[in-house]
Amino acid sequence: MNLLDAIDNLNIWKQGDKRAPHKPLLLLYALAEQVRNPDARFEFFRIEENIDQLLNDFYKSFPGRRHHVNDPFWRLRGDGIWKVESDGIIRETSSGGAYVSDLRKYNATGSFSKGVVQEIRNNPEVALQAARKLLNEHFPESLHQDILETVGLDYKTISAKEYISKKTKRDSTFRQKVLHAYGYSCAVCGFNLRMKTLPVGLEAAHIKWHQHGGPDAENNGLALCATHHKLLDSGVLALSDNYQIILSEWIFDPDRKNSFIREHHNREIRLPRNSNHLPKMDYIRWHRKEVFKEPELVLI
Numbered sequence: 001m002n003l004l005d006a007i008d009n010l011n012i013w014k015q016g017d018k019r020a021p022h023k024p025l026l027l028l029y030a031l032a033e034q035v036r037n038p039d040a041r042f043e044f045f046r047i048e049e050n051i052d053q054l055l056n057d058f059y060k061s062f063p064g065r066r067h068h069v070n071d072p073f074w075r076l077r078g079d080g081i082w083k084v085e086s087d088g089i090i091r092e093t094s095s096g097g098a099y100v101s102d103l104r105k106y107n108a109t110g111s112f113s114k115g116v117v118q119e120i121r122n123n124p125e126v127a128l129q130a131a132r133k134l135l136n137e138h139f140p141e142s143l144h145q146d147i148l149e150t151v152g153l154d155y156k157t158i159s160a161k162e163y164i165s166k167k168t169k170r171d172s173t174f175r176q177k178v179l180h181a182y183g184y185s186c187a188v189c190g191f192n193l194r195m196k197t198l199p200v201g202l203e204a205a206h207i208k209w210h211q212h213g214g215p216d217a218e219n220n221g222l223a224l225c226a227t228h229h230k231l232l233d234s235g236v237l238a239l240s241d242n243y244q245i246i247l248s249e250w251i252f253d254p255d256r257k258n259s260f261i262r263e264h265h266n267r268e269i270r271l272p273r274n275s276n277h278l279p280k281m282d283y284i285r286w287h288r289k290e291v292f293k294e295p296e297l298v299l300i
């Protein structure tokens with residue numbers, strides 16, 4: 001199986017519209033390493049912590065608890081591009097996963113199939129194309145650069161023309177509709193700077209991600225300044241059922257220099273002018289459940 005076909009057909013755990021970015025993040029990590037080192041091998045006990053950290057950063061944070069990195073590491077074998085070797089027999093769980101203790105004990109080591117290693121060796125660009133597919137499929141655009149920088153893939157190379165035009169095409173009416181609904185100001189802080197008549201630094205954010213079926217509609221959008229958009233997509237800002245802004249305890253503000261962020265905590269957003277455009281509860285709740293990094297901040 002070649003790499004890009006395998007990525008297109010990746011078998012992702014599905015339950016309703018829940019996120020499952022485990023395999024995509026493991027693959028992004030491994031692809032970046034493979035580009036740097038054609039002989040890359042991934043010993044489970046060495047990469048476990050790194051993948052766990054990626055999941056903490058770009059999925060959810062579970063204080064004091066590890067993510068199940070063993071699942072993507074083991075199950076990726078079923079996608080035709082990954083193999084796992086070990087010094088002993090790895091026992092499988094009833095659901096087809098692997099016991100994490102066995103993966104550690106028998107030094108389970110993952111690597112890309114020979115075909116994929118050769119493909120990337122011949123043309124490293126193919127790894128970047130694969131990364132681009134994974135990002136488009138699983139993460140909002142505002143997080144792409146952060147993810148790529150974290151795993152160490154070159155963002156500039158990956159922002160190929162095709163990628164930009166695809167994105168602009170999809171977003172053009174959504175952006176206009178949402179900015180209009182919110183009177184061309186940030187729903188959190190009211191930011192509404194213009195260059196002549198053109199709004200600058202103001203963006204239309206999806207509440208429920210496009211990647212998980214969130215529609216390009218006003219009731220799934222928020223007009224946000226670039227900073228608040230980033231906070232929303234990163235999961236450190238969410239909305240309550242009463243349209244109040246909730247911040248996550250995972251934001252750190254040691255010098256108290258960011259009071260302009262914290263001051264919005266528990267305040268109602270600036271609502272759209274037309275009540276038909278109010279954010280839909282389903283989308284708000286999806287975002288809180290799948291993206292928000294609990295627990296909620298308690299101000300003292």
Ligand SMILES: [Zn+2]
Nearest residue numbers: 186189225228
């Ligand atoms: Zn703002």
